[in-house]
Amino acid sequence: MDLKKSIRNQTDVSLSLAKHVSLSESKDSNLVFSPLSIHVVLALIAAGSKGPTQTQLLSFLNANSTDDLNSLSSHLVSLVFADGGPSGGPK
Structure with missing residues (x-):
């Protein structure tokens, strides 16, 4: 797996999601979402699916396999x- 390519693909998916979400919202509203969280959930669903469902999810996520x-x-x-602290918190 090429890590840089995978991150670039994940970024492309995130930007696509943001574009679609922002187009569906009115100009007088606010919206916050986590593209990474959505990506992780869809990856989990892909890992548990088979056949055409898994193929569609992998295609949407720009991934070759669930292993990737x-x-x-x-x-x-x-x-x-990466901080390695006892609480396991983010940097």
């Missing part, structure tokens, strides 16, 4: 929780 998604998640977790 798992590897990306592992790398991201190790970066986010």
